[in-house]
Amino acid sequence: MGHLLGRKEREPFAIVHADIATGDEQGTVERDMTILVGADGRIEQVTPSQQAYIPADYHQIDATGKYVAPGLINAHTHLFSDGRPLTSGATSQKTQKTAIKLLHSPLGKVYMRSQAKANIMTLLNSGVTTMRTMGDVGYEAVALRNRIDADDMIGPRILASGPLLAIPGGHGDPLIALASSNPEEARRNTRINLDHGVNAIKIAATGGVTDATKLGVAGTPQMTEEEMAAICDEAHEYGVIVAAHAQGQEGVMRALKAGVDTIEHGSALNDEMLELFRHNPRSLRGYSILDPTLSAGLPLTQLSQEQLGISDIVRGNSELVVDGMVQGARDAHANGIPVGVATDTGMTFVPQYTTWREMDLLVRYAGFTPAQAFNAGTQVNARDLGFEDVTGSISIGKDADMIVLDEDPVKNLRTLASPRLVIAKGRPVWRPEVKHFPEIDQLLDTF
Ligand SMILES: [Zn+2]
Structure with a gap:
């Protein structure tokens, strides 16, 4: 031996x-x-x-x-699912309520930990040596990060977000979010995550696609600029970068003004937004980054509903935001705004092992050369997540x-x-x- x-x-x-x-x-x-x-x-x-x-x-x-x-770097992962389609039932409120009870029970936590561990091992075996989680059920990613940092197990370097921060009934709530209704509560929830040892923060600035119960929710602003600014202040105090799920121009704009460091998904970008990406006075490092997550968006509009097994609501909401995500990636790249490689693993049709596909999509849909795409998934992501040393x-x-x-x-x-x-x-x-x-x-x- x-x-x-x-x-x-x-x-x-x-x-x-x-x-x-x-x-x-x-x-x-x-x-x-x-x-x-x-x-x-x-x-x-x-x-x-x-x-x-x-x-x-x-x-x-x-x-x-x-x-x-x-090694590859994936800036947007979820560890609670393996990327096979979330059934349309998962979007109903009743199913969400049952799921939340199960996942937060003692047995549910054990299940969650083994699921999370299996998923990070898939990421590692597919060449990902650094990753950021962007919304966890609890603090399972923090626990895994600590074990890896202590050399207790092999694994990728992890920036762990813990639950995301949302408004009551907003994107991610109640399954994977802490909810708040005003800036003070938002700040308090940020502290709860920081006290649990997270080294990344994720906000739901707007509605999302996969858990929406109504058409039109995706891309509609949910959190106010003041609430997000309170979260950014608190996190930046500890040197922790803040990401926001933001689709639709109004939501992206609010998040940028609040000082969010990385915009997840995004929208078409106008001149004012481009300027805020370039010089963002409230961000941790003075600029912001776009993670267009084309891997999570494009399947939902490019494949048929039968192939995907998604509901009319999910399809309709995708159609509202996905073109904007693709346009945003193009706008950012054409204007020299840093773009990250981030797939949104665990979402419908985003297995944990397809990080390379995001680079391929950046080439085919957003005007990157293959060298620029590979650069984004290695050197650029390392710098933008704070790991360039x-x-x-x-x-x-x-x-x-x-x-x-x-x-x-x-x-x-x-x-x-x-x-x-x-x-x-x-x-x-x-x-x-x-x-x-x-x-x-x-x-x-x-x-
Ligand atoms: Zn996500």
């Missing part, structure tokens, strides 16, 4: 003869490189193979003919978050669907494997 790594130890290793897909905006590849990873899980050396000195106790992994790339590129001193691929991802993004090796903070996942839903994969391939 000598070859099995102990729980906390890592063994140092060298990846030799690797072509590095750097993840920069130009799609640069560095040929025949050697990467040394220390026992602390950090990258010690990145150097042309002929100049490399490899200490005798380092395992060597020969990557001849393979590409080594930075530790991940996002294969650089000396950063954590060894890497994937080994058959092809250059910039030449063929689909190669990201089957990484041959995933390394998270220097810990390898040999022969990564995920359980696919072939019917969903096939339908996603059709548009």
Whole structure:
């Protein structure tokens, strides 16, 4: 059993003869490189193979003919579902009430934890080494993050949001939200999440698609600018970035004015909005980011209702907001606004393993080059989520978050669907494997 790594130890290793897909905006590849990873899980050396000195106790992994790339970063995930269609019954109030009782019962919590763990392992095995949750049932993502940070288990680096913050009866309430009716309550709920150890905050600024019970709810403003500003003030005080589910121009505008750092889903962007993305005085870092989540939007309008198994209400609400999401992605990209790779995993037709598809959709629907899309899912996301010192590129001193691929991802993004090796903070996942839903994969391939 000598070859099995102990729980906390890592063994140092060298990846030799690797072509590095750097993840920069130009799609640069560095040929025949050697990467040394220390026992602390950090990258010690990145150097042309002929100049490399490899200490005798380092395992060597020969990557001849393979590409080594930075691990992927997914800025918008949910861990309570695996992405198979949520049945139309899930949108009825009665079902929601039953579900909330179950999920918050002791047995429900055990179920939730195992579900969340299975889903992060799928993310990891699909090459995601850093992720942000954007609305959890409770604090199951916080617990998993703590175990991973303590080296108790292998997993991706996690920004965990806990329940989202919403108005009573608003998007996410009651299933995955804490509700508030005024700025003081909104601030208090923010504190509750921060006290539970979250390192991300998520607001429901507007109505959503999947849990709406009426047509017209998606994209309708729900939280006031004052309530969102109170949440941002509180979170920013602790250096925590705030995301807002915002569809429709009015809701996006309010969220930006309140100081929200990342806009999830979005809408077509006018000049005033573009200016607020560029210079957002109330945001944590002075600018805001768009996460268009095309993976969650496009299936709902591109596939038939029969294929999706969704209700008329869900279909109708999608039609109200999805075109705006796509237009927003185009507007942001054309105007140099940072755009993140974020899929909204767990939603209808968004399995945990399809992060690469978001990059593909950014290319086909929003004017990105493949190099720009891959850059967004690695270096750009690392910077915008506050991790640029530790991940996002294969650089000396950063954590060894890497994937080994058959092809250059910039030449063929689909190669990201089957990484041959995933390394998270220097810990390898040999022969990564995920359980696919072939019917969903096939339908996603059709548009
Ligand atoms: Zn979401």
